[in-house]
Amino acid sequence: MLDLIKGPILNLQTFFQLTGRALINVFRSPHYIDDIFIQMDIIGFGSLPLIMLTGFFTGAVITLQMSRTLNQYGASGQVGTVVAITLVRELGPVLTALLVAGRNASGMASELGSMKVTEQIDAMRALGTDPVQKLVTPRMIATATMLPALTVISDFLGLVGGWVVATIMLSLTTGQTYWSTAYQALDYSDVAQGLIKPFIFAFVIALVGCHYGLDTTGGTQGVGRATTQAVVVSSVWVIVLTFFIGNCFLSFN
């Protein structure tokens, strides 16, 4: 029985140790600014087409699916409200985080995993560098900066997608009504929730990806295993955390 829980507990312990070291390193020199910008480019700019496409169609699908129900209640003019609240509070941050987890947590795990099995991590330590400072902290900072920005873009394009379906395709409402109801539906706590969530998810995605990468054992097969684990674990944590953060905001309000 003890052996069964020993592995997960040890895994959790190394994860929290890595988290602690990565966070402390934010305030310690040397700062690898170049690496931060490279990662921001990979995570932020690299994910942009994917996020834009998904965000747009998410808003469009919500509008399409809600149109019949709203028509039944004679509330088709409120389509902007529904799309705005659903996207900004919940779907925008979660879907963006899941996409970034799939794209970047896997990338981090495979890159660091390959470095681990080819002794590049050991070489880094032997040649005067802290691998956490050089590899993990830049990825964490870059994800924490880029994920909220990507979420804002995804939310906006989702609203545009909703507007296209609501006004051009289904003529549920006018463009002016759509945008004004969408704007009025949102208050500060919604926007705060929509920005705090991706900020927290960013730490989970980057740290889980790096943790599984640095923990890789067993050659190329181990790299594949680490990559899968990183995506699965970070995605599950995104879903679990969105419930708890949403619950916190609900209690607070």
Added chain:
Amino acid sequence: MASVLAFDKVTVRFDDNVVLDRITLDLEEGETCIILGAAGSGKTILLKTALGLIQPDEGRVWLFGQDTSTLEEDDLRELRSRMGILFQEGGLFDSLTIEENVAYPLLNHKSLRCPRDEVLPRVSEALQFVELGHTLAKYPSELSGGMRRRVGIARAIVTQPELLLYDSPTAGLDPITANTIMALIAKERDLRNTTTALATHRYQDGHLLANYRYNAKTERLEAVSAGGDREKLQTRFIVLGDGRIVFEGSQEQLEASTDPYVSKFAKPLSQSE
């Protein structure tokens, strides 16, 4: 003579597996230590423990007179700047050029304080030493296995370390390339009088370091005579088996050993692989 590296009853475990079992050894300044052993006998772990990359579960490692178990990672990094290592597969950073790879320790070891304008000349000098001066702008993936190993040597020696560790430098290489690599190791040892620890499964590698010296005038390796000259090379052989030292002594003692495992590593060269 001062001790450069000392192990005092060092034990390393991975889960329940004992990979180093009460290892005690002392490497003195200028000495060459050949660590022989089969695959999985603990050679790589021994070198990584010496470097402070793996902390022993029991026992102590003394590096340049300092007990590494009492040192923080930052202090260990300072000590590592006095050492060089060639990893088994080279350990080159595949996203960096050869120039950036060799310059890496100069730019990252804080204690070296290498001025920026000295980096390129030193990198070029180290690459000239391994006869790869023309590869500065190439990436590791563009080089052959033997060339990558030579770049690894250049990166290990660029800081002019006091102690050099080589982890299976000839593994997987053809005999001609393996000889070139060993000649470079001997050249580095004899030109700078560097303390050297070399882990290998090939007896020929140890034989070469124990019996040949680099002559700077002729720029060639020359066989040394038995007795006085050979004594000066201060070569010691260690054989590892299942994480334990099963033999320690001179080349003659190794060749005279009747232990079935040890004698496998000391076959006359004509009989060895």
